[in-house]
Amino acid sequence: MSHNLNENGRRMFYTGERPWHGLGTKVEEPLTAKEAIEVSKLDYTVECQPIYLSGEREIESRLAIVRADTQAVLGLVSEKYKIVQNRDAFSFFDTLVGEGQAIYESAGALGLGERVWIMAKLPDDIIVGKDDVVEKYLILTTSHDGKSSVKVYFSPVRVICQNTLNFSFSQRSDCINIPHLGNINSKIDDARKVLGISINVYAQFERIANQLADVKLNTAQVEAYYNQLLFGQAVEDKEQKILLNQRNDLLALFESGKGNDKADIKHSAWTTYNAVTEYVDHHRTIRGVKEDATNRLKNIWFGSGASLKRKALDGILEVAEIKVNKK
Secondary structure: OOOOOOOOOOOOEEEOOOOOOOOOEEEOOOEOHHHHHHHOOOOOOEEEEEEEEOOOEEEEEEEEEEEOOOOOEEEEEEOOOOOOOHHHHHHHHHHHHOOOOOEEEEEEEEOOOOEEEEEEEOOOOEEEOOOEEEEOEEEEEEEOOOOOOEEEEEOOEEOOOOEEOOOOOOOOOOEEEEOOOOOHHHHHHHHHHHHHHHHHHHHHHHHHHHHHHHOEOOHHHHHHHHHHHHOOOOOOHHHHHHHHHHHHHHHHHHHHOOOOOOOOOOOEHHHHHHHHHHHHHHHOOOOOOOOOHHHHHHHHHHOHHHHHHHHHHHHHHHHOOOOOOOO
């Protein structure tokens, strides 16, 4: 196993084929959560430290979250904030998914280490149409900047093009949120209940994905859908040209995106939506974000890329007249 991982926000590993995000160092075998945190060098700890102004006057009710090994300040929080160390979060993930039931395929840190994630592949792939394979993943993320809770959520990945799909039907109903308040282990039982309910999201996803594949759309309908997706609000003339280019890129991916030429799903609502996910994950230029794989990953999972996918899903369900259970 290689331990020579990049220290500049790329403390990551992966196993199997190189992941769609292109980050990390390959290991030969799937890891346990304990091994994953060691190989990806995520076993650093953080601590809360008081904040002082010049003259050594302490700022009351505010603390700085500091990495113990680098002394980098990752965020500012209130006195009520409870630290969840990376080891505790990974151990919690092991308990949540059940030992031996998931394969940890990649893990890493973003930025200075303020956001950490681990991805596990679940068994039993989903098949859309005859042979469009979608793999099921669980992702745990935790942060040390005070801006996000510990989260565990589902992330389907379309194998043929390595697109991450967004299938959140009811305000992240597929997501478990655990605030940085109190003991994380005390929340395991509640999290398992939520997880048990959320597993149904994948069953619902398979049903709806196949329904989308059965709905055929012509070019005019697809163009109208992309127009609504991109031009939903008034923009300046300068932005109009940019959005027109994006619309044309989407139309091209609808016709010739990876896997979209399969006879049983071609020119369907499913490939219309997947043109958006392929565009976001592999082609989109992100304004104001330095173009590298780490920032792209962050944007796709947590930024405007994720928002665009959610909007695209809502729109295509409306076009296809598919109703979902939002409980």
